[in-house]
Amino acid sequence: MSDWVVALSRGRVAEDLRPLWEAAGWHLPDLEGSRSLYFPPQGRSPGVIVARGVDVPTLVAQGAAQFGVVGRDMLAEHPDSGVLEVLDLGISRCRLVLAGQSPSWPDGPVRVASKYSRLTRQFFAKAQHPVEVVPLSGSLELAPLIGLAPYIVDLVATGATLRAHGLVEIRSILSSTARLVVNPGIWRTQAGGRSFVREMAAAKGRMMRGSA
Ligand SMILES: Nc1ncnc2c1ncn2[C@@H]1O[C@H](COP(=O)(O)OP(=O)(O)OP(=O)(O)O)[C@@H](O)[C@H]1O
Ligand SMILES: O=P(O)(O)OC[C@H]1O[C@H](OP(=O)(O)OP(=O)(O)O)[C@H](O)[C@@H]1O
Secondary structure (H helix, E strand, C coil), X not given: CCCCEEEECCCHHHHHHHHHHHHCCCCCCCCCXXXXXXXXXXXCECEEEECCHHHHHHHHHCCCCCEEEEEHHHHHHCCCCCCEEEEECCCCCEEEEEEECCCCXXXXXXXXXXXXXXXXXXXXXXXXXXXXXEECCCCCCHHHHCCCCCEEEEEECCCHHHHHCCCEEEEXXXXXXXXXXXXXXHHHHCCHHHHHHHHHHHHHHHHHHHHC
């Protein structure tokens, strides 16, 4: 029986993780087709806790799950989450960008809508440019259209969502992929955690060779 439980978010991250899980020879339950939020370990397959992405580090830091899978964007936005990053899984690849209706750098103080308030403030502080962040937790691309804020800081992968709203990228702020994180206490005391990470790294290698 697997000793491990992994916290992850439903949707994109879980589906991107499926080929890696399969390459490891593990079973990943159909999270979309179920109302369950906890799937215990089954044979060699680790258990899964389903959580909001932003809550994954908390669940791992508190020991509800020993491991978690979460985007680097989330870890950068919440740097004091108390988890250790142990593996870049190379999936859910995206970038955090500043976007607006024209590609030119904003003139004067800017209003920016984002769910990444901290990274947005940090980025403008580095550019020595005054900023006001309008905190939103979704539908960011609407903000310029409805006059809430002329700029947004949001995740981009294909660029289709920006294009659909007449927006263009102005600057790239951060590149992100999903990361495997671990509870630091467990990492120190449970030697088996290292072989779990090695198994995941090997599965990632097989998955990448398979898709090459
Ligand atoms: N378009 C995308 N392409 C690839 N990866 C993405 C994309 N959008 C987000 N991600 C990555 O997937 C993670 C989860 O994003 P997703 O949009 O599924 O969840 P969320 O909306 O942030 O979470 P929740 O639904 O819990 O609020 C992000 O933190 C990011 O690392
Ligand atoms: O550049 P793109 O490939 O269009 O992806 C970017 C979109 O993906 C994310 O949203 P979310 O995950 O909510 O949207 P999605 O699942 O509909 O892409 C992000 O907040 C963007 O809106």
